[in-house]
Amino acid sequence: MDKYIEHVYNALVEKDPEQKVFHQAALEVLESLEPATKKYPKYQEKSILERITVPERIIKFRVPWVNKEGKIEVNRGYRIQFNSAIGPYKGGLRFHPTVNEGVLKFLGFEQIFKNSLTGLPMGGGKGGSDFDPKGKTDEEVRNFCYSFMSELYRHIGQFTDVPAGDIGVGGREIGYLYGAYRNITNHHGTCVLTGKGLPYGGSLIRPEATGYGCVYFVQEMLKTKNEEMKGKVACISGSGNVAQFAAEKCLDLGVKVVAMSDSSGWIHDPDGIDRDKLAWIMELKNVRRGRIREYADEYDVEYSSKGSPWSVKCDIALPSATQNEVDAKEAQALVDNGVMAVGEGANMPCVPQAVEIFQKAGVLFGPGKAANAGGVSVSGLEMAQNSQRFFWTREEVDKRLHGIMVNIHENAYKTAEVFGKKGDYVLGANIAGFLKVAEAMLAMGFYA
Ligand code: NDP
Numbered sequence: 125m126d127k128y129i130e131h132v133y134n135a136l137v138e139k140d141p142e143q144k145v146f147h148q149a150a151l152e153v154l155e156s157l158e159p160a161t162k163k164y165p166k167y168q169e170k171s172i173l174e175r176i177t178v179p180e181r182i183i184k185f186r187v188p189w190v191n192k193e194g195k196i197e198v199n200r201g202y203r204i205q206f207n208s209a210i211g212p213y214k215g216g217l218r219f220h221p222t223v224n225e226g227v228l229k230f231l232g233f234e235q236i237f238k239n240s241l242t243g244l245p246m247g248g249g250k251g252g253s254d255f256d257p258k259g260k261t262d263e264e265v266r267n268f269c270y271s272f273m274s275e276l277y278r279h280i281g282q283f284t285d286v287p288a289g290d291i292g293v294g295g296r297e298i299g300y301l302y303g304a305y306r307n308i309t310n311h312h313g314t315c316v317l318t319g320k321g322l323p324y325g326g327s328l329i330r331p332e333a334t335g336y337g338c339v340y341f342v343q344e345m346l347k348t349k350n351e352e353m354k355g356k357v358a359c360i361s362g363s364g365n366v367a368q369f370a371a372e373k374c375l376d377l378g379v380k381v382v383a384m385s386d387s388s389g390w391i392h393d394p395d396g397i398d399r400d401k402l403a404w405i406m407e408l409k410n411v412r413r414g415r416i417r418e419y420a421d422e423y424d425v426e427y428s429s430k431g432s433p434w435s436v437k438c439d440i441a442l443p444s445a446t447q448n449e450v451d452a453k454e455a456q457a458l459v460d461n462g463v464m465a466v467g468e469g470a471n472m473p474c475v476p477q478a479v480e481i482f483q484k485a486g487v488l489f490g491p492g493k494a495a496n497a498g499g500v501s502v503s504g505l506e507m508a509q510n511s512q513r514f515f516w517t518r519e520e521v522d523k524r525l526h527g528i529m530v531n532i533h534e535n536a537y538k539t540a541e542v543f544g545k546k547g548d549y550v551l552g553a554n555i556a557g558f559l560k561v562a563e564a565m566l567a568m569g570f571y572a
């Protein structure tokens with residue numbers, strides 16, 4: 125490893141030794157930036173890597189709320205305002221028991237480069253809580269969201285920081301959070317959150333955007349090998365927001381989806397999850413809030429709580445659940461079964477060894493910060509529509525989303541080529557995302 129990169133990485137580990145998942149994300153980015161920092165010494169001279177790896181601000185607060193027994197529970201709340209060189213902080217809120225400062229620093233750090241790749245003026249941020257919405261009543265979730273917002277409201281705003289959803293934060297939670305914001309501040313705040321419901325300022329296609337965008341990105345990767353989506357077989361992990369709409373776009377493009385999962389297990393449907401079955405899954409997950417195991421009972425297919433969907437033979441794998449869900453063994457199984465393309469719907473779902481296995485085997489590998497950038501892109505489009513006090517049609521938003529994903533692909537592909545690593549989308553996306561932010565930081569002097 126280059127001395128400068130090593131120095132920056134070691135400092136991060138030394139400062140916060142327990143933040144393993146953040147170190148992992150930082151190392152991947154730092155290693156791939158080496159050709160850029162060698163080519164442009166100004167980044168080292170102006171300490172850009174030292175600055176970009178430390179959040180501008182971390183807000184950490186207690187969230188007391190009342191459960192259904194009337195007892196007060198307390199969770200931790202966070203907002204990591206990582207980098208605002210190219211625009212207001214932008215990124216989701218995650219509600220999951222595994223949330224801590226290190227997890228949110230990893231996600232906020234990724235978001236800087238992802239948001240830069242979209243071409244829209246958005247900085248990087250992330251937030252959330254170790255609150256677990258699973259199994260809670262609507263009232264409990266609402267109580268929690270109100271309390272969470274009663275601190276967060278003073279740190280956000282259309283020109284400051286614009287949160288959205290992530291794991292455990294979907295339409296229901298955004299509704300409660302927005303309601304709390306309005307109630308506390310007595311104004312609508314133009315665009316203080318994205319992923320809003322349509323009746324109160326949301327954008328068409330925002331719920332679909334991450335999944336659709338991921339499939340558009342894979343489609344672009346396949347084109348570089350003169351391959352098309354039609355007729356391919358896909359495995360998708362997760363059955364939440366990203367997974368559901370990745371599956372829907374696969375169906376639109378003639379791809380057969382044979383596996384999906386949740387945190388308890390996975391189903392294998394060799395006949396394919398068709399539109400009716402997908403609608404059933406959406407109702408199961410978004411309304412009844414049930415488990416994917418119920419699909420196996422309903423459609424008489426195989427369910428397993430052991431292993432993962434990655435043992436099923438497929439052409440396209442779309443890990444869309446959570447970080448580090450695809451290990452080296454699973455990556456090897458996918459390669460042995462002839463996988464052609466992997467698109468990370470989730471943030472960093474493949475461990476570094478898995479990425480290496482895919483790349484060595486010549487599998488097209490689309491890293492999350494490029495492949496799943498569709499969600500935050502349409503969040504940016506939601507902000508644009510809100511600022512105009514106007515809305516665009518479904519077709520208009522989808523066309524813009526598609527255009528953005530094509531651009532991100534081209535940018536990552538060409539950047540990798542320029543830096544001598546043709547086909548390496550990890551390096552291409554990291555450098556392309558970095559250059560814009562670094563130039564903005566240089567232009568603004570050392571406060572940025
Ligand atoms: P959801 O909460 O809607 O769905 C998450 C899915 O992943 C569920 O099926 C969940 O299962 C599963 N899951 C969560 N944690 C684990 C775990 N530890 N092990 C196995 N499965 C797990 O979240 P999203 O679909 O919004 O997010 C999925 C991924 O996509 C995350 O990595 C997120 O950061 C990323 N992402 C999301 C974007 C968005 O716009 N929503 C944009 C870009 C990236 P269960 O229900 O059992 O918990």
Ligand code: 2IT
Nearest residue numbers: 215216288290499500503
């Ligand atoms: O990881 C992500 O890009 C998101 N959760 C979406 C962020 C957003 O602001 O829409």
